[in-house]
Amino acid sequence: MNAAGQQSSTAAAAASLAALPSVDKLLQHGALQDLQAAHGKTACTQAIRGVLAELRSALRADGAAFDTARLAPDAIAQAVQTALAKRFAPKLRTVFNLSGTVLHTNLGRALLPPEAIASVVQAMAAPVNLEYDLATGGRGDRDDLVEALLCELTGAEAATVVNNNAAAVLLALGSLAAGREVIVSRGELVEIGGAFRIPDIMARAGAKLVEVGTTNRTHPRDYDAAISEHTALLMKVHCSNYAVTGFTKSVPDSEVADIAHARKLPMVVDLGSGTLVDLRQWGLPYEVTVRETVQAGADLVTFSGDKLLGGPQAGLIVGRKDLIAKIKANPLKRALRVGKITLAALEPVLRLYLSPDQLGERLTTLRLFTRPAADMQAQAEALAPLLQGAVGTAFAVTTAALSSQIGSGALPVESLPSHGLRIAPSSAQQVGRQLQRLETALRQLPRPVIGRIREDALWLDLRCLEAADQTAFVQQLPLLADALAAPAAPLS
Numbered sequence: 182m183n184a185a186g187q188q189s190s191t192a193a194a195a196a197s198l199a200a201l202p203s204v205d206k207l208l209q210h211g212a213l214q215d216l217q218a219a220h221g222k223t224a225c226t227q228a229i230r231g232v233l234a235e236l237r238s239a240l241r242a243d244g245a246a247f248d249t250a251r252l253a254p255d256a257i258a259q260a261v262q263t264a265l266a267k268r269f270a271p272k273l274r275t276v277f278n279l280s281g282t283v284l285h286t287n288l289g290r291a292l293l294p295p296e297a298i299a300s301v302v303q304a305m306a307a308p309v310n311l312e313y314d315l316a317t318g319g320r321g322d323r324d325d326l327v328e329a330l331l332c333e334l335t336g337a338e339a340a341t342v343v344n345n346n347a348a349a350v351l352l353a354l355g356s357l358a359a360g361r362e363v364i365v366s367r368g369e370l371v372e373i374g375g376a377f378r379i380p381d382i383m384a385r386a387g388a389k390l391v392e393v394g395t396t397n398r399t400h401p402r403d404y405d406a407a408i409s410e411h412t413a414l415l416m417k418v419h420c421s422n423y424a425v426t427g428f429t430k431s432v433p434d435s436e437v438a439d440i441a442h443a444r445k446l447p448m449v450v451d452l453g454s455g456t457l458v459d460l461r462q463w464g465l466p467y468e469v470t471v472r473e474t475v476q477a478g479a480d481l482v483t484f485s486g487d488k489l490l491g492g493p494q495a496g497l498i499v500g501r502k503d504l505i506a507k508i509k510a511n512p513l514k515r516a517l518r519v520g521k522i523t524l525a526a527l528e529p530v531l532r533l534y535l536s537p538d539q540l541g542e543r544l545t546t547l548r549l550f551t552r553p554a555a556d557m558q559a560q561a562e563a564l565a566p567l568l569q570g571a572v573g574t575a576f577a578v579t580t581a582a583l584s585s586q587i588g589s590g591a592l593p594v595e596s597l598p599s600h601g602l603r604i605a606p607s608s609a610q611q612v613g614r615q616l617q618r619l620e621t622a623l624r625q626l627p628r629p630v631i632g633r634i635r636e637d638a639l640w641l642d643l644r645c646l647e648a649a650d651q652t653a654f655v656q657q658l659p660l661l662a663d664a665l666a667a668p669a670a671p672l673s
Contacts, residue, residue: 200252202254207257208222212258213229220265224268224269225265232257232264277631277646277654279631279632282585282588286588293526294545296533304521323342323519323524327524327531334534334535337471337475338505339499339505340497340499342498342518342527343496343514343517343518352386354387356510356513358414361389361413362390362391362409363390363391363412365379365383365390367395368431371418398428399432401436403432404432408440414480415440416449434478439478448480450481454488455474455489457470468489475499490546491547493526493530494523549647554600560643561643575665577604577607599642599643600643601644603639604640628657
């Protein structure tokens with residue numbers, strides 16, 4: 182641009198800058214007055230100033246090329262509305278979990294039953310007797326709200342609750358074995374998630390790990406030979422997130438308990454994804470229950486509340502009364518304790534287990550585990566043409582038999598027969614890029630849809646799409662069509 186053109190552009194930019202409406206004038210705009218009623222004058226003013234600052238920067242940068250239509254009050258009001266919507270949009274959102282993993286850690290694990298949800302709402306809306314003894318009028322213990330239920334359901338003498346199972350293991354070891362040795366089979370030194378490793382947790386608790394046996398075989402004599410005057414306890418870790426097959430041997434809980442008790446030592450079991458009922462009665466694979474573990478002689482058992490149990494995130498510790506008392510006396514217990522919201526959700530979930538004949542329908546997690554594949558097949562056949570209409574000719578939608586998994590370290594080699602939808606690009610060109618575009622469009626829907634990409638297709642497992650949510654899923658399909666109809670970057 183020559184000097185004259187540059188001078189003209191600068192003059193045009195200056196004139197446009199002068200034409201920008203003031204903050205006060207914009208606050209009087211009808212649409213912005215409505216936004217003030219919704220978000221307050223302060224937030225609206227901040228948003229207006231932010232939009233005006235962006236417009237000034239664009240004007241100075243673009244000069245004569247700047248679209249002056251953006252300076253109109255209506256356009257500015259729309260930009261402010263967009264900015265406020267983005268600022269006040271919640272980060273925690275509901276999604277459709279069509280990944281094929283029921284207890285998906287990244288998607289919040291177990292869904293709570295209606296009884297738990299109602300209890301949580303009530304606890305948030307009004308004062309509760311969290312640490313108040315209604316019988317005596319004195320201070321209570323928050324564990325008292327669920328301890329009796331946990332003892333009844335597990336056969337343990339006492340119980341306490343912390344914020345997750347990793348905390349439960351850390352607290353138990355720190356309370357019972359700080360500065361002393363803990364004996365664990367090498368085959369049970371598991372890693373759960375990205376940061377929970379048994380050796381690391383033990384080190385943080387101040388206990389010294391003593392490994393016995395080998396990766397694939399551990400014998401009773403290995404435990405017995407490792408016990409010394411420095412031993413605090415023997416520990417078993419349930420290998421819920423992997424399986425060792427072939428030439429293997431492990432020592433049953435009952436035998437490890439006998440070895441420990443013969444030396445007057447406690448035996449602790451970390452069940453991880455603990456269950457309170459025998460899942461075989463619903464046609465699911467066997468998983469040892471907490472009660473069976475207590476009956477086998479375990480003095481302390483730790484397990485999760487938000488996995489197979491189907492409740493909120495929590496770490497549950499049950500066992501001998503004297504050991505639970507030591508744990509509760511640990512100052513770290515206060516740092517790891519749960520609040521009223523967790524307890525409000527946990528208590529009604531535990532109460533559902535008092536009626537085991539109704540559990541399959543009333544406990545949401547168990548209901549999802551046991552959905553018949555035929556139901557999901559019928560669902561897939563109904564949804565396939567609707568989804569095909571949304572994705573257009575660029576993709577082909579077909580129904581498919583699938584295998585769901587329980588997830589979150591529970592029954593790792595077991596699968597649940599399921600049914601769902603396979604969405605594959607019609608063109609063989611840049612298949613990966615096409616699938617990424619589709620996956621992104623699904624994630625950007627008002628209620629994001631989470632599937633999985635494998636074998637040159639995007640798969641939607643319908644196990645976790647119950648009838649009550651199907652209408653909401655269908656209603657946003659036109660938005661998916663709009664997103665895919667938008668111009669995409671050229672495939673090169």
